[in-house]
Amino acid sequence: xxxxxxxxVGHPVSHSKSPIIHEYWIKHYGLSxxxxxxxxxxEELATGIRRLKDEGFHGFNVTVPHKMxxxxxxxxxxxxxxxxxxxNTVKIKDGRLYGTNTDVFGFTENLKAHVPxxxxxxxxALVLGAGGAARAVVQGLLMEGVPExxxxxxxxxxxxxxxxxxxxxxxxxxxxxxxxxSSEDMSQVHMVINTTSLGMTGKPPLExxxxxxxxxxxxxxxxxxxxxxELLKDSRRRGNRxxxxxxxxxxxxxxxxxxxxxxxxxVTDELTEMVxx
Numbered sequence: 001x002x003x004x005x006x007x008x009v010g011h012p013v014s015h016s017k018s019p020i021i022h023e024y025w026i027k028h029y030g031l032s033x034x035x036x037x038x039x040x041x042x043e044e045l046a047t048g049i050r051r052l053k054d055e056g057f058h059g060f061n062v063t064v065p066h067k068m069x070x071x072x073x074x075x076x077x078x079x080x081x082x083x084x085x086x087x088n089t090v091k092i093k094d095g096r097l098y099g100t101n102t103d104v105f106g107f108t109e110n111l112k113a114h115v116p117x118x119x120x121x122x123x124x125a126l127v128l129g130a131g132g133a134a135r136a137v138v139q140g141l142l143m144e145g146v147p148e149x150x151x152x153x154x155x156x157x158x159x160x161x162x163x164x165x166x167x168x169x170x171x172x173x174x175x176x177x178x179x180x181x182s183s184e185d186m187s188q189v190h191m192v193i194n195t196t197s198l199g200m201t202g203k204p205p206l207e208x209x210x211x212x213x214x215x216x217x218x219x220x221x222x223x224x225x226x227x228x229x230e231l232l233k234d235s236r237r238r239g240n241r242x243x244x245x246x247x248x249x250x251x252x253x254x255x256x257x258x259x260x261x262x263x264x265x266x267v268t269d270e271l272t273e274m275v276x277x
Contacts, residue, residue: 003032005056006260009049009070010063013037017275018061021253024274025265033058033261042069049073052092059091059260061253067132074099083167084135089256100259103136106252108144111220113251113267114243118218120144123190126175127151128208130159133222134195135166141193142168150175150189186212192235194221199229206231215239222248227276246275 008018014037022035038060040048045066052060062070067086071077074087075096081087087099111118125146127134130153141149152175153159163172175185192213198206200223208231210219219235224245232242250267258264 003034004058004260005034005036006059006061006256007034007036007038007052007057008061008063009038009040009045009052009066011039011041011065013039013063016063017249018253020275021250021271022257024271025257025263026261028268029261029263029265031261031263040066042066045069046073049097053095053097057092059089059256061256062088062090064132071099073097080104080139083165084132084139085165086132086135088252089259091259100255101136102252102255103133103248104140104143105255106248106250107137107222108140109251109254110245110247111218111243113247115218115241120146120190123188123217124148124150126186126189126192127195128193128206129153129195130155130162131195135162137193137195137222138162138166138172142166142171146190147171148173150185152177186210187214189213189217191218191220193219194223194229194231197223199223199231201225210234210238210240213238213240217241218243221245224249224276246272250275 008016016037019035026033067088071087077087077099081099081101084101086101089100089102091098125141127137127149130151138149149172151159151172154177159174163169166172194206197203218241220243221229221231222245223229227244227246235242254265
């Protein structure tokens with residue numbers, strides 16, 4: 001097989017839109033290559049990845065539930081992925097696996113693309129959730145200069161673990177889940193980010209009050225199915241600027257594509273429409 005062979009490792013993966021993204025870019029930039037879906041149950045991860053090396057793959061993306069487990073299988077993991085605690089992109093070179101994390105880039109680039117004049121330094125960010133996506137979001141916020149992060153998660157121990165593992169735990173404080181947050185606190189918040197799966201199609205609703213939130217605040221939901229979640233609909237009705245989640249999926253794919261193909265691709269309106277944006 002000719003060209004650059006890449007793919008997505010996860011379980012399940014049949015629902016993924018990543019092949020649409022990478023195949024679009026391969027064609028758009030006149031490159032030769034493939035992007036395949038590779039469904040590997042947890043017990044088959046190590047043998048499956050050895051097989052990818054043997055078959056001449058140039059690299060792969062990693063999705064749930066393997067983003068943490070794959071770190072142990074990499075020969076090298078960069079500092080950002082270690083801080084986030086997850087690898088979602090792997091380059092294979094000379095039989096060695098190099099792991100990184102592009103979710104941080106995807107989160108911040110999506111926001112900047114939607115709201116180019118957004119100033120991260122103007123106030124605290126309220127982050128809902130403490131899973132793998134939250135770790136990437138929190139690190140992105142810290143790197144962009146957010147003065148303080150307020151982290152709220154249903155399981156307090158998980159939130160505490162995220163704070164302890166972050167690069168700057170002193171800039172993060174934990175709030176009780178859905179306390180509700182006081183109007184005084186909410187009036188200070190400069191942005192709200194939902195990193196949970198609540199509000200996603202087939203999942204329970206996200207029940208959070210935005211009472212007291214300034215109209216100058218931005219609301220960002222990383223859920224993209226549906227694209228317009230109830231959180232975003234409510235926020236738009238209140239007059240807040242909003243950012244949908246589909247762009248995070250698109251932008252996180254860009255650094256990996258560059259690692260494998262040597263070209264930093266752009267997110268076009270045509271591509272965004274193709275993936276449902």
